[in-house]
Amino acid sequence: MTLLFLCALTGSCLGAVDYDQLFRQSSDLMVQGDLDGALALLKQVPAPSAGEDASAFVSSRMQAGRIYASQNATDKAIAVCQDVLKLFPDNSEARNFVAALKDQLKPRWHTVLSDILRFLPVLAKGAVMTLLLVFCTMLVSPLGGLLVALGRLSRVRPVSAVCWFIIWFFRGTPLLLQLFFIYYGLPSLGITLSPFISAVIGLGLNYSAYLGEIIRGAIQSIEHGQMEAAKAIGMSYGQAMRRIIIPQTYKRLMPPVGNEFIALIKDTALVSTIAMVELMRAADQMFNTYFNITALVLAAAIYLILTTIFTFIFEKIEYRAGIYEHR
Amino acid sequence: MNIANQPLLKLENITKRFKELTAVNGINLEVASGEKLVIIGPSGSGKSTLLRSINLLEEIEEGTIHFEGREVGYILHNGKRQQDRPQAISALRAEIGMVFQHFHLFPHMTVLGNVMEGPLTVQRKPASEARSIATEILAKVGLSDKRDVFPATLSGGQKQRVAIARALAMRPKMMLFDEPTSALDPELVGEVFDTIHTLADEGMTMIIVTHHMGFARELADRVIFMESGDFLAEGTPEELFGAAQDNERIRGFLNRLL
Ligand SMILES: Nc1ncnc2c1ncn2[C@@H]1O[C@H](COP(=O)(O)OP(=O)(O)O)[C@@H](O)[C@H]1O
Numbered sequence: 001m002t003l004l005f006l007c008a009l010t011g012s013c014l015g016a017v018d019y020d021q022l023f024r025q026s027s028d029l030m031v032q033g034d035l036d037g038a039l040a041l042l043k044q045v046p047a048p049s050a051g052e053d054a055s056a057f058v059s060s061r062m063q064a065g066r067i068y069a070s071q072n073a074t075d076k077a078i079a080v081c082q083d084v085l086k087l088f089p090d091n092s093e094a095r096n097f098v099a100a101l102k103d104q105l106k107p108r109w110h111t112v113l114s115d116i117l118r119f120l121p122v123l124a125k126g127a128v129m130t131l132l133l134v135f136c137t138m139l140v141s142p143l144g145g146l147l148v149a150l151g152r153l154s155r156v157r158p159v160s161a162v163c164w165f166i167i168w169f170f171r172g173t174p175l176l177l178q179l180f181f182i183y184y185g186l187p188s189l190g191i192t193l194s195p196f197i198s199a200v201i202g203l204g205l206n207y208s209a210y211l212g213e214i215i216r217g218a219i220q221s222i223e224h225g226q227m228e229a230a231k232a233i234g235m236s237y238g239q240a241m242r243r244i245i246i247p248q249t250y251k252r253l254m255p256p257v258g259n260e261f262i263a264l265i266k267d268t269a270l271v272s273t274i275a276m277v278e279l280m281r282a283a284d285q286m287f288n289t290y291f292n293i294t295a296l297v298l299a300a301a302i303y304l305i306l307t308t309i310f311t312f313i314f315e316k317i318e319y320r321a322g323i324y325e326h327r
Numbered sequence: 328m329n330i331a332n333q334p335l336l337k338l339e340n341i342t343k344r345f346k347e348l349t350a351v352n353g354i355n356l357e358v359a360s361g362e363k364l365v366i367i368g369p370s371g372s373g374k375s376t377l378l379r380s381i382n383l384l385e386e387i388e389e390g391t392i393h394f395e396g397r398e399v400g401y402i403l404h405n406g407k408r409q410q411d412r413p414q415a416i417s418a419l420r421a422e423i424g425m426v427f428q429h430f431h432l433f434p435h436m437t438v439l440g441n442v443m444e445g446p447l448t449v450q451r452k453p454a455s456e457a458r459s460i461a462t463e464i465l466a467k468v469g470l471s472d473k474r475d476v477f478p479a480t481l482s483g484g485q486k487q488r489v490a491i492a493r494a495l496a497m498r499p500k501m502m503l504f505d506e507p508t509s510a511l512d513p514e515l516v517g518e519v520f521d522t523i524h525t526l527a528d529e530g531m532t533m534i535i536v537t538h539h540m541g542f543a544r545e546l547a548d549r550v551i552f553m554e555s556g557d558f559l560a561e562g563t564p565e566e567l568f569g570a571a572q573d574n575e576r577i578r579g580f581l582n583r584l585l
């Protein structure tokens with residue numbers, strides 16, 4: 001065993017001594033720009049016979065391959081690597097190099113396409129989570145907003161004061177801070193919430209406050225005579241709101257609410273900070289793993305697609321909501 | 328108590344103030360069932376405020392309102408006068424129809440929807456019944472062919488007739504008209520007057536605020552001239568508009584209208 005080890009050691013030392021000079025000369029030629037000369041020298045290293053040390057041979061051919069590659073002679077680079085692989089099919093250096101060279105031979109769009117195919121499933125999963133958050137918030141916040149708006153309009157002082165406070169607080173502090181408070185802060189008060197629930201609560205409260213002010217403005221913009229006419233036929237305040245006033249706000253609400261929901265799509269990116277894997281977080285993970293900008297470009301494209309779809313939908317709804325105004 | 332002689336509406340000492348301004352100043356008024364009362368008077372004299380006080384759209388500071396012999400609108404709570412429960416107020420409004428100068432139709436509902444709305448939402452009638460009431464009343468105001476359009480497509484005169492139909496659908500016991508033709512082009516005034524006239528002929532009790540003396544003369548059992556929150560004069564159309572009128576202010580007002 002020891003004997004064998006010694007043999008190998010002396011053998012390699014011998015080989016190193018033999019070819020050291022040659023490698024140094026070829027390096028000098030390379031520095032001087034004489035790549036052909038360097039290649040010729042490297043080619044002088046013969047293929048090893050069975051049992052003989054192969055490191056000089058492999059090094060020389062790999063070096064030759066790198067020179068060819070630097071000259072964009074990809075075919076020749078692959079050929080020298082394959083010389084190595086013929087003798088040592090398991091050599092991983094040669095194999096990876098060939099794979100990388102073959103990738104270069106493929107057209108550029110092909111690499112981009114394969115990047116896209118690699119990132120898309122992960123990003124799509126993230127986008128589904130983003131949409132889920134958006135839909136939950138879109139479900140919660142109009143109701144919350146309506147309550148806050150009606151509360152603000154209430155003549156019962158404590159009710160309007162509480163609603164004023166909610167709007168003041170949630171519009172006046174950053175959403176990021178609110179999310180941190182709910183997810184990281186509440187556990188110290190004994191309330192521990194999952195990231196998803198924390199995100200929906202944070203986004204829901206924030207957007208309820210914003211929509212609350214928008215809805216209140218829309219209600220107040222309805223001509224006063226409408227409430228009077230509703231009361232004059234015997235409607236209660238609640239009936240007048242539900243049947244007459246609020247339905248007339250829909251058209252006026254659509255443009256600002258559409259804007260808010262488009263902002264919401266982008267604001268969901270903030271919940272990536274409280275351990276939610278949505279589109280932004282997924283893109284960030286891909287980018288950090290592969291250091292490939294395609295992941296970020298792809299995420300931007302998905303955000304744009306989502307916001308564009310929403311814009312179209314809200315324009316349609318706005319048109320439908322105001323159809324009674326068309327003469 | 329003799330029900331037949333009892334006025335449908337009785338106002339005692341009605342006073343409405345907006346801050347220091349007294350818009351209605353201690354008005355007393357009785358309106359008999361079936362009576363057609365016209366109120367005239369210069370702008371700002373408190374005519375609208377009086378009508379709005381009757382159906383409780385304005386909260387009055389003093390006075391009492393009796394409708395069908397019942398005191399309505401206000402109750403004593405711990406010795407303090409305050410508005411009655413919202414349900415009671417709504418119930419009174421449901422019995423008194425009101426037509427506004429600017430129509431205030433519900434723009435998001437069709438003509439039929441506007442007229443159905445009271446029976447449907449306030450009286451909680453089934454949709455089929457509300458629809459047949461509305462259809463019948465639209466026929467009466469001559470707008471059957473407009474039942475499925477939105478108010479935005481109507482002329483002013485048509486809008487006001489729909490507003491009248493909307494009030495009538497509640498089967499009110501009394502109608503209040505606040506300058507129903509003042510927002511209309513002159514050529515559209517006639518159709519609205521005709522509609523009101525038909526209603527009057529059917530025996531509807533009504534109070535009409537209007538600047539059209541010809542209409543007042545033709546329709547009114549009694550005319551009241553109002554100024555600065557007070558009733559300045561009261562009488563038959565002949566007494567108020569006729570040559571015998573010797574009040575300078577009323578003569579001046581009437582002359583300006585002509
Ligand atoms: N909501 C209100 N707030 C303050 N002042 C009002 C209000 N409504 C009416 N007034 C005032 O009360 C007076 C009577 O108004 P109004 O009843 O509308 O008169 P008219 O209908 O006879 O023209 C006017 O001086 C008017 O400016």
Ligand SMILES: [Mg+2]
Pocket residue numbers: 374375376505506
């Ligand atoms: Mg008026």
